[in-house]
Structure formats: C-alpha cells, structure tokens
Amino acid sequence: MAGVDVDAFVMANRASWDRLEHLVKKRRRLSGAEVDELVELYQRVSTHLSIVRSSSSDAVLVGRLSGLVARARSVVTGAHAPLRQEFIRFWTVSFPVVAYRSWRWWLGSAVGFFVVAIVIAAWIANNPEVQAAIATPEEIDQLVNNDFAAYYSENPAGSFALSVWVNNAWIAVQCIASAILLGIPIPWVLYNNALNLGLSAGLMFGAGKGDVFLGLITPHGLIELTAVFLAAGAGMRLGWSAISPGDRPRGQVLAEQGRAVIAVAVGLVAVLVVAGLVEAFVSPSPLPTVARIAIGVAVEAAFLGYVVYFGARAARAGETGDVADAPDVLPTG
Structure with a gap:
C-alpha cells in the first residue's frame, strides 16, 4: 500500500469490514444468501489484512482486522451442521x-x-x-x-x-x-x-x-x-x-x-x-x-x-x- 493513504484505504473498505462484523455477530440466524456473502467477505477482508500488514505500521488497524478475520474464519470453517x-x-x-x-x-x-x-x-x-x-x-x-x-x-x-x-x-x-x-x-x-x-x-x-x-x-x-x-x-x-x-x-x-x-x-x-x-x-x-x-x-x-x-x-x-x-x-x- 506504498504511496496510498491509509485513511483513504480504510474509508474505501470500512463498509465491507462493518458488514462482515455484522454477519459474524448474526451467525446463528444467517440465511443461505448471507452465508455466501459472509464467505465472500471473509476472503476479501483476509486480503485487506495481508495488504495492511505488509504496508502499514498501524497496529490498531492490523489488530482490528486480525480479530475480525479470525472470528470470521471460525464461523466459516469451524461450524458444521450437526448430523441430525x-x-x-x-x-x-x-x-x-x-x-x-x-x-x-x-x-x-x-x-x-x-x-x-x-x-x-x-x-x-x-x-x-x-x-x-x-x-x-x-x-x-x-x-x-x-x-x-x-x-x-x-x-x-x-x-x-x-x-x-x-x-x-x-x-x-x-x-x-x-x-x-x-x-x-x-x-x-x-x-x-x-x-x-x-x-x-x-x-x-x-x-x-x-x-x-x-x-x-x-x-x-x-x-x-x-x-x-x-x-x-x-x-x-x-x-x-x-x-x-x-x-x-x-x-x-x-x-x-x-x-x-x-x-x-x-x-x-x-x-x-x-x-x-x-x-x-x-x-x-x-x-x-x-x-x-x-x-x-x-x-x-x-x-x-x-x-x-x-x-x-x-x-x-x-x-x-x-x-x-x-x-x-x-x-x-
């Protein structure tokens, strides 16, 4: 993200981060379409985290995105439907x-x-x-x-x-x-x-x-x-x-x-x-x-x-x- 304003990057992507956070909090009541959206946003925000880690020293931003990605990952990969x-x-x-x-x-x-x-x-x-x-x-x-x-x-x-x-x-x-x-x-x-x-x-x-x-x-x-x-x-x-x-x-x-x-x-x-x-x-x-x-x-x-x-x-x-x-x-x- 060299040459790119961190604040501008945050402003451009904050909506996606907020939406992913909302879906993670709503994880028990998601519809099929929302599940698909959650997976897509998880992948997108994971990319954002990688960019921030490699291009920014903003520890607060890195920490927020790391926590969000970790919680989203646990929802996407760690919660299979019960056999029943x-x-x-x-x-x-x-x-x-x-x-x-x-x-x-x-x-x-x-x-x-x-x-x-x-x-x-x-x-x-x-x-x-x-x-x-x-x-x-x-x-x-x-x-x-x-x-x-x-x-x-x-x-x-x-x-x-x-x-x-x-x-x-x-x-x-x-x-x-x-x-x-x-x-x-x-x-x-x-x-x-x-x-x-x-x-x-x-x-x-x-x-x-x-x-x-x-x-x-x-x-x-x-x-x-x-x-x-x-x-x-x-x-x-x-x-x-x-x-x-x-x-x-x-x-x-x-x-x-x-x-x-x-x-x-x-x-x-x-x-x-x-x-x-x-x-x-x-x-x-x-x-x-x-x-x-x-x-x-x-x-x-x-x-x-x-x-x-x-x-x-x-x-x-x-x-x-x-x-x-x-x-x-x-x-x-």
Whole structure:
C-alpha cells in the first residue's frame, strides 16, 4: 500500500469490514444468501489484512482486522451442521426436491413402461398360440394355479423381504449406474422389466386368474415400480443434461445432476425397504384382496404426497437438492 493513504484505504473498505462484523455477530440466524456473502467477505477482508500488514505500521488497524478475520474464519470453517440436521435436511429437502423436479422424467418412464407391459399382456392373454409358444399347457397351469401365489409365501417373511429388497435394489442400481453412461441403457432395462411383467400378466389373465395377479402385485408393485421409475428418470435426466445443458457450462450441469442422482440412490434405499416389507408381509397375507390393494394404494399415496409437499416447498425456496448447495458449513457459533 506504498504511496496510498491509509485513511483513504480504510474509508474505501470500512463498509465491507462493518458488514462482515455484522454477519459474524448474526451467525446463528444467517440465511443461505448471507452465508455466501459472509464467505465472500471473509476472503476479501483476509486480503485487506495481508495488504495492511505488509504496508502499514498501524497496529490498531492490523489488530482490528486480525480479530475480525479470525472470528470470521471460525464461523466459516469451524461450524458444521450437526448430523441430525443434515439427516433432516436430506429427507425434507434434498431427496424430495430432486424427485419433484424430475417428475416429468419418471412419469414418462412410467407411461412408457405400462404401455409396453399392457400391450404384451393383452397380446399373450388373447392369443393361445402365443401362450403355447411360451410354455406347455402343464407349465402354464403350474404357474397360474400354484407357482405365482406360492412365490409370495414359500419363504419366511423376513428372508423374503430381504430377497425382494435385493432384487428391487438391483433394478434401481442398474438405472442409477446407467447414469454413468448418460442414461442410454435405461430404456432397455425398463423394457426387459416391462416384458417380464407383461408376460406374467398375460398368462394369468389368459387363464382367468387376473384377480389373483392384481391382488398379489398391486400392494407392493405401486411403490416398487415408482422407485424404479424415479431411478430411471434421474438417470435419463442426467443424460439429457449432457445433450442440452441450457445456458450454463455443460460440466457444471452434469456435476449438479450427478449429485442429484446420488441423492436419489440414497433415498431409494429406504423406499425399496418399504416396498420389500409390503411384498413380504401384505401381499401374501390372508387379508381380503380389497384390503391388500388399499394398503398398497395408501403407501403409494403417502410417498407421492411426501414428494409433492416437501419437494414443492423446497423448489419454491430455490432449492435444487444439490449437495453443493447444502449448508454443510452453517454458522452455529
């Protein structure tokens, strides 16, 4: 600062110092924008301190800026949000807002999936020659009158719930992992699962066992398939971001969407646990078919309500669910 009036330097920057001091004192009640401002001012005032130290002998000014920078540093680097707060934020902001913002993608996945499954099921159910090409009459009889229902009760509920969770998680993992390949394999993963569903439905309906099929599939299938569609939608949204990043740098958009996919993957662990429990304990239960289906519909409605309520609220607040935006350095003192 040689050749520069110290008083002029102080006058030019005093507003920044006062503002930083105000934010430090307010550290327990800062908004997200104020946190960003605090970090920016901390960096700027640190530079001012370096200049003053190298160019001025004013011990009072050096002391004031040193103390201010030290207090700001403790706020910026030494006050991470408690684990409980991070946990709550994930389930009330990060996961639901990512699911909410990508609803068009997973709704599109659902529509495409069901169109394929219904077309295949109708084709098989109404064409005995197609059924004959799939299996012998004896094998079909064994499937529709024994094996399909026995699948849900032949193992203890606890171990069955675990095996169901693993299977469902594997399908979701394929969709999530496909995000690395920009979502390109996801339609094929969905098609194969729609084919399997349509095949079973076609054989069951063709044998007049449609009520059995729906009574066993619907309770867990709604939430289970929703989880798969959400995983698929997040993965394909990432792929589309590479093609059409908008007016932002492609790398920035891909990084943001990649972190969103991770949030979906973590959230779906819990969703698929619920799906597995319903499939193990509700689908094969002796409850009337109407009651079992009602439970499945209630679980699905609860999940969709959760996504819409918390996701819409977070979206209105400008949240994206990106971990880079999370207040992992919330000033708490």
